Every structure is written in C-alpha cells, then in structure tokens.
Amino acid sequence: MSLQRLWSRGAIYLVLTAFAAFYLMPFYVMLITSLKPYADVNITRMWELPRGIYLDGFLEAWRLVSPNFKNSVIITVPAALISAFIGSINGYIFAKWRFRGADTLFILFLVGMFLPYQGILIPLVLTLQALKLYGTVIGLILVHCIFGIPITALLFRSYYAGVPNELVDAAKIDGCGFFGIYRWILLPISMPAFAVVLLWQFTTIWNDYLIGLVVLSTPRLAPINVAVQNIAGSWSVEWNVQMAAALIAALPTVLVYLLLGRLFMRGLLAGALKG
Amino acid sequence: MAHKSIPATGERGVAASPITQKRRRSWLRSDMFIAVLVLTPSIIAVALFIYGFIGWTFYMSTVKWNSQVPDFTFVGLANWERLFSDRRFHIDLRNLVYYAAGFMTQCIVFGFIIAALLDQKIKGEAIYRTIIIFPFAVSGIVTGVAWRWLMQPSTGINLLFAKIGLENFQPTWNSHPQYGMWAVSIAAAWQFTGYVMALYLAGLRGIPNELREAAAIDGAGTFATYRHVIIPLLMPVTFTAIVLTGMNSIRVFDLVSAMSGSGPAFATDTLAFYMFQSTFGAYRYSLGAAIGSFMIFLSAFLIVPYLMSMRGEVER
Numbered sequence: 001m002s003l004q005r006l007w008s009r010g011a012i013y014l015v016l017t018a019f020a021a022f023y024l025m026p027f028y029v030m031l032i033t034s035l036k037p038y039a040d041v042n043i044t045r046m047w048e049l050p051r052g053i054y055l056d057g058f059l060e061a062w063r064l065v066s067p068n069f070k071n072s073v074i075i076t077v078p079a080a081l082i083s084a085f086i087g088s089i090n091g092y093i094f095a096k097w098r099f100r101g102a103d104t105l106f107i108l109f110l111v112g113m114f115l116p117y118q119g120i121l122i123p124l125v126l127t128l129q130a131l132k133l134y135g136t137v138i139g140l141i142l143v144h145c146i147f148g149i150p151i152t153a154l155l156f157r158s159y160y161a162g163v164p165n166e167l168v169d170a171a172k173i174d175g176c177g178f179f180g181i182y183r184w185i186l187l188p189i190s191m192p193a194f195a196v197v198l199l200w201q202f203t204t205i206w207n208d209y210l211i212g213l214v215v216l217s218t219p220r221l222a223p224i225n226v227a228v229q230n231i232a233g234s235w236s237v238e239w240n241v242q243m244a245a246a247l248i249a250a251l252p253t254v255l256v257y258l259l260l261g262r263l264f265m266r267g268l269l270a271g272a273l274k275g
Numbered sequence: 276m277a278h279k280s281i282p283a284t285g286e287r288g289v290a291a292s293p294i295t296q297k298r299r300r301s302w303l304r305s306d307m308f309i310a311v312l313v314l315t316p317s318i319i320a321v322a323l324f325i326y327g328f329i330g331w332t333f334y335m336s337t338v339k340w341n342s343q344v345p346d347f348t349f350v351g352l353a354n355w356e357r358l359f360s361d362r363r364f365h366i367d368l369r370n371l372v373y374y375a376a377g378f379m380t381q382c383i384v385f386g387f388i389i390a391a392l393l394d395q396k397i398k399g400e401a402i403y404r405t406i407i408i409f410p411f412a413v414s415g416i417v418t419g420v421a422w423r424w425l426m427q428p429s430t431g432i433n434l435l436f437a438k439i440g441l442e443n444f445q446p447t448w449n450s451h452p453q454y455g456m457w458a459v460s461i462a463a464a465w466q467f468t469g470y471v472m473a474l475y476l477a478g479l480r481g482i483p484n485e486l487r488e489a490a491a492i493d494g495a496g497t498f499a500t501y502r503h504v505i506i507p508l509l510m511p512v513t514f515t516a517i518v519l520t521g522m523n524s525i526r527v528f529d530l531v532s533a534m535s536g537s538g539p540a541f542a543t544d545t546l547a548f549y550m551f552q553s554t555f556g557a558y559r560y561s562l563g564a565a566i567g568s569f570m571i572f573l574s575a576f577l578i579v580p581y582l583m584s585m586r587g588e589v590e591r
C-alpha cells in the first residue's frame with residue numbers, strides 16, 4: 001500500500017511538474033530570445049541559453065515602445081481608479097438599496113461583461129467622433145470606465161452584500177443618510193474590495209488591444225499592446241526585439257500578479273460570478 | 276434621518292426601509308430616491324453604450340453604408356444575405372467550430388485534471404497554482420507574439436521534435452491551410468487553462484469531505500469517486516467554464532492578430548477579424564455591422580442561459 005502510494009504521489013508530482021514546465025516554456029523562450037544579440041537569434045539555436053546577457057534587444061524595443069508604455073500608464077491608472085470608484089458606489093446601491101427591479105437591472109448590467117465588443121464598435125466610434133473624443137486619451141479612458149461598470153459593480157456588490165444589514169439599519173437610526181452610511185460604515189472597510197477591483201481593472205485595461213486599436217490607433221498615442229502588435233506585424237523587426245517588446249508589455253501586469261496573486265484569484269472567481 | 280418605527284430585530288429579509296412607512300411623506304427627499312439618482316448616470320451609460328449600441332449596430336446592418344461615404348438608404352437584409360452567402364464567412368464559421376472545439380476541450384480537460392491533482396494535498400501547491408495561472412496575467416498580443424515564434428515551422432517546437440528524432444514530424448502549425456485554427460487554440464488554451472483550473476479548484480474546495488468519505492466507505496475507488504460523486508457535483512463549474520470559453524471563442528481577435536492574421540486561405544481568420552477588416556480596413560460599415568450583430572446573436576445563446584442560471588446566486 002505504502003509503496004503504491006509512493007508511486008502515485010510521485011506520478012502526481014511528475015504530471016504537475018510537466019504541466020508547470022509547459023506553462024513556463026513560452027516565458028523562458030521569450031526571455032532567452034530577448035537577451036541574445038541579433039547574430040545569435042537563429043533558428044537552429046533557438047532553445048539554447050544566451051552566451052551572456054545582451055541588452056541590445058531590450059534597448060531597441062524600449063526605444064520603439066517607451067512612448068506607448070507611458071501612454072498605457074496614463075490611460076490605465078486613471079481608468080482603473082475612476083472605474084473602481086464608480087463600481088464602489090454602484091455596488092453599494094445594488095447591495096444595500098434594493099429598490100424595485102434592482103436585481104433585474106443588475107442582471108442587465110452584467111450582460112455588458114460578456115458581450116463581444118464587435119457588436120458595438122461602430123456606434124462607439126461614431127459616438128466618440130460626435131463627442132470630439134475620438135482618437136484621444138480621454139476618450140479611451142471614458143470607454144474603459146463605461147465598459148468597466150458591470151464588472152466593478154459585481155465585485156463591489158458581492159463584497160458589500162457580506163456586510164450585515166443590521167449595521168446599516170443601526171446607522172440609519174443614528175441619523176445617517178445615503179451618503180453617511182457609505183462614508184462611515186462601508187467605505188472604511190472597503191480596502192480589500194478596492195484592491196481586487198483596482199488590480200482587475202488595471203490588468204484588463206493594460207492588456208486590452210481591441211478597444212485601444214479602434215479608439216486610439218495613432219502610432220504615437222496608441223497603448224502598449226497596439227504598439228507591440230505593430231512591431232510584430234512588420235517583418236523588418238528582429239525576433240529578439242519583438243520578444244523584448246512583448247516582455248516589456250507584459251511586465252507591469254506580471255509584477256502585479258506575482259506580488260498580489262491572491263487578490264488576482266479573487267477577481268478571477270468573482271468575475272465568473274462565483275466568489 | 277431618524278424615523279419612529281424601528282423594525283423588531285430578527286426580522287431579517289423584511290425590507291423595513293423608511294420608504295414603505297413614509298410613502299406619504301415626500302419620496303423625493305428619501306434616501307432610496309437619492310440611491311436611484313446616484314445610480315442613474317451608470318444606468319444611462321449602460322443603456323446607451325451596451326443596449327443602445329447593439330440596436331444601433333443592427334440598424335446599421337440594414338442600410339447601404341458600404342463605402343467611406345455614409346449612406347442610410349434602407350436595404351433590408353441585403354447585407355445579411357451577402358454575408359451568409361460569403362465564402363469567407365463560411366470559412367470563419369468552420370474556424371469557429373475548430374477553434375472552439377480545440378480551445379474548450381483543452382481548457383476544460385486540462386483545467387480539471389490539474390485542479391484534481393492540486394487537490395491531493397500537494398506540497399508547493401501555491402507555486403504550481405501561480406505558474407499555471409501565470410499566462411492569464413499577460414495579454415493576447417504577448418501570447419500571440421510568443422507562440423508565433425514557437426510555431427515557426429523551421430524552428431521552435433519543431434526543432435525540439437527534430438532533436439528527439441522526429442525529423443519527419445514537422446507540422447506547419449498555424450500556417451496550415453486547413454487546420455491552422457487548431458494551432459491557435461493551443462496558444463489560447465495555454466493562456467486560459469489556468470483560469471478554468473482556478474474555477475475547478477474553488478469548486479473542489481467546496482465539496483465537503485464527508486461526501487468523499489462516504490464514497491470511500493461504500494468501496495468506491497478514486498476514479499469511481501470522481502466519476503460518480505465529484506464530476507457530477509462540479510457540473511455547475513463545468514457549465515461556467517463552457518460559457519466563458521465559448522464566449523472567448525466567438526470573439527477571439529488579439530491572439531489571432533498577433534499570431535498570423537487571416538493566414539493562408541483564411542485558415543486562421545475569425546469573425547472578429549473579418550468584422551474589423553470589413554469595417555476599419557475596407558470601410559464597409561454595414562457589412563461589418565452585420566458581422567458584429569451576428570456575433571452578438573451567437574453570444575446570446577451562451578449569455579442568456581448563463582445569467583438565467585445565475586439569477587439565484589445574484590438575488591441572494
């Protein structure tokens with residue numbers, strides 16, 4: 001029995017390690033390719049470690065995408081903050097002020113989480129053009145905030161639903177109104193929810209490609225993923241530079257994920273309406 | 276704003292809000308009214324940017340705007356007829372089936388297997404979990420760039436095959452004129468399996484140990500326990516995973532753009548890619564609107580049952 005158990009434990013670890021290796025492999029290839037000088041990026045030695053650390057690929061990639069990296073920061077940080085704030089208020093209303101039809105309305109909100117944006121892109125462009133916001137950073141921030149309404153409302157609503165109604169009722173008796181309850185009861189304990197929502201929105205907006213491509217495709221202003229795709233789409237750029245650019249684009253979300261993985265998991269589960 | 280009648284404690288679930296008791300007093304000054312008022316901008320935004328735009332897109336698909344010049348002449352379903360008889364559209368549907376089959380199967384099968392293994396009280400579980408969800412933190416573009424390099428026919432994975440003596444097994448991956456979409460689905464599953472694994476893991480953690488013990492007492496082996504107890508209990512998770520991966524299959528765009536675009540003979544073309552090129556490349560807005568509406572229509576088959584099933588969860 002124990003020998004059999006040892007075998008089966010060993011097999012489990014072996015299979016898991018094989019899976020882990022598979023999921024890490026593309027990162028490994030990206031990393032070693034980006035650290036090679038162009039002369040060594042050839043097809044026969046693809047899997048070999050670089051013979052030293054060459055930063056030419058990274059320097060060239062940074063030269064190409066640094067303006068877009070900064071743009072992505074300028075777009076993502078405010079959009080994540082604003083949509084978290086809106087989500088907090090909306091979640092509070094959906095959780096604690098259940099007017100007639102609130103739940104149905106909430107379901108109607110959630111539809112927006114799952115839609116293929118291709119079904120709304122054309123009116124989006126026309127509307128932004130009419131508002132004179134097409135092709136502007138402000139326009140893109142606005143769009144991300146609006147498309148963030150469903151998911152942020154969902155995350156905050158499930159968090160606030162866990163706050164006992166007795167607390168809210170007690171606050172009402174003490175004379176708190178709509179804003180008072182939010183300010184004194186819910187906001188002070190909102191930090192964990194804010195962390196999850198900010199992280200989630202940051203990742204989503206940073207990694208967006210489609211909306212950035214449609215709303216803000218000017219090469220100089222485009223978000224980072226649009227820039228990386230432009231580099232990858234031009235045949236003249238070497239593989240080591242492409243990989244370095246992809247790693248630069250991945251770095252912020254990867255760092256956030258590695259530092260705050262637990263919060264990331266919570267966002268994952270709540271985003272699937274399980275939490 | 277204090278009010279006189281305090282609900283008896285313990286009457287949970289009874290909406291003892293001041294509204295019902297003070298209906299005669301001005302509703303306009305009540306907190307409930309303020310709540311609705313504060314929510315109104317979001318309601319308007321969602322109503323316009325989601326529902327309004329869906330209707331607007333559908334309307335656009337019934338007019339004649341297929342050049343740079345806006346033209347709102349009503350043409351009925353002419354754009355739809357043209358789309359449905361279009362060869363590229365048929366290829367895209369075929370690709371959707373290939374991709375969805377490959378992507379959904381990989382995500383659900385591997386996601387479940389990894390979650391079940393991690394549920395065996397593994398040392399270093401957190402590390403495995405972190406590694407397997409890792410790809411989900413990067414964008415579709417990054418994923419596509421990496422896998423395009425890995426799937427170069429002359430190098431990448433094929434080089435590994437050659438090194439272990441499989442010189443004759445050198446697939447062309449995503450540039451295969453018929454099955455390129457399967458290759459794209461491997462890259463997509465690499466990115467998404469961790470998510471599905473996380474869902475299954477949460478589901479497994481929610482299964483009470485008594486059930487496993489009861490199955491063991493009944494003499495069920497590990498596999499029988501999974502087959503007859505655990506897998507049926509995890510059906511809701513599987514349903515969620517099917518919906519999420521299905522949505523993803525309908526709208527896949529960034530990954531395809533970065534890997535190969537439309538590919539040879541539209542081998543890796545998708546509805547999303549076709550929509551984008553028709554609209555913003557060829558200025559055929561009405562055709563693009565028809566493709567977009569069709570995508571919404573397809574998604575409805577997943578979204579509606581999903582949200583219906585979630586109603587109970589939402590209305591706790």
